[in-house]
Amino acid sequence: MRIWIVAALIAGLFPSLPLRGQSGSVRGKMEKPDVYDFGYPSTWKKKYRHSEATPRLILNPDFFCSQCAKEGRISYKSRDEMVDLLEVDKTYPNPLEGKTKEHFGEFRMLERPGNVVLRRFMKDMKLKDPVFIEDRFFRLFVDLGSFHSKMPPYARREFELSQLADIFPRVTSKTITITPHQRAHLYHFRAHRLLEEFQHLVGYDPKAPYMAYAPPFMGMRQKWEVYIFRKQKDASAFVEGFLGQKVNDGLCWHLLTERAMLTILHGQRRRDVDVNNTFTHRLCYNFITGYRGYAYDLPAWLALGYAHLMERRERTDFNTIIFGEGRIPRFRLPSKWKVGVKKAVLAKKAPPLQEFAAYEAVGRIPPQMHPQIWSLVSYLVQLDQKKMGRLINILKEKKKGESTRNLLRRALAASYGLTLAQVDEGWREWVKTTYPSI
């Protein structure tokens, strides 16, 4: 088993008391993934119309892209020309703090004027292929090199090439080289797929009563920001410069004042499938923690388990781990998680859910327990996706003075009709009967 760990720092996500911790990744073996259908279509329906006279020109862009602007793929030259498309007005049923209407999505990033951050990224940092994409929900900075579309094989590649062809008419299923510009759009498409799948799982409804007074970006006041650097040192310099944190591997971060979620990573010494795994893990971790506003921590096993579930749906041979505060602990993970989990259950070495269910700090779930919490979330999802959605929503409705343990008990009872002990027992039986021994 080959293990390598990249030291990193993951954000603490707490509105008043930021927690910090280390994060990294561990290689494993390919296993049959638990693939769940979260409602995302399997064929891409084209959404962009191209000019007949100039085929590269998109007539109905719903995004701004710095490189598309340069190449004449969109007719806009700057992000500010697209304000009507990119910014959002929200009307409240009754005045909120004296306002009946509020404007959201003004060009701010990292709680600074967007153009300041943009200049740093596009010019000062001297990155090789920086691309900035913004739409009505995300802001993405991507500086990655080109990659080979056929190696290693990736289950969704054909689908992704048809997505890219929607923007780049020359891309076909035979396209071998994905250029840096195309790769940036790939991550933009992926971000939306993960968002739609998360929203499908939780049954997100922007018109639901709980969203009436919530900010429009799924409960955040600002757009969801994603930064993907080619080099580790650029990611570190960027994070240190803007957030004052020393990191090696990127991080998840919640901006307290302007309420935005940040996902930052790098692609150094990593294949695109690996970058995609970490991207999936961190963005999905942010979705579940930031959904409906980030006011307190969810039970850590559930948020981390969901991030693992989504990452291991992509591939099982590269796992991103959020360690929590302090030094990275020494640990070993099984190269095949299902086999490892089954062994632990049979040897009675898997601690009961009741023991760690109410832990809020991610660092209280040690790395060697991550396969177990991944498996627990997978168990709950395969039992019933709708109930899982309900569970997450109730967990977002903590009552004043309610403890995390009581909140979780209430949420499990109202969604699955189960106690913590029943989930634990059911999960053990499921592992014993469905997981392979070798």
Ligand SMILES: [Zn+2]
């Ligand atoms: Zn573009």
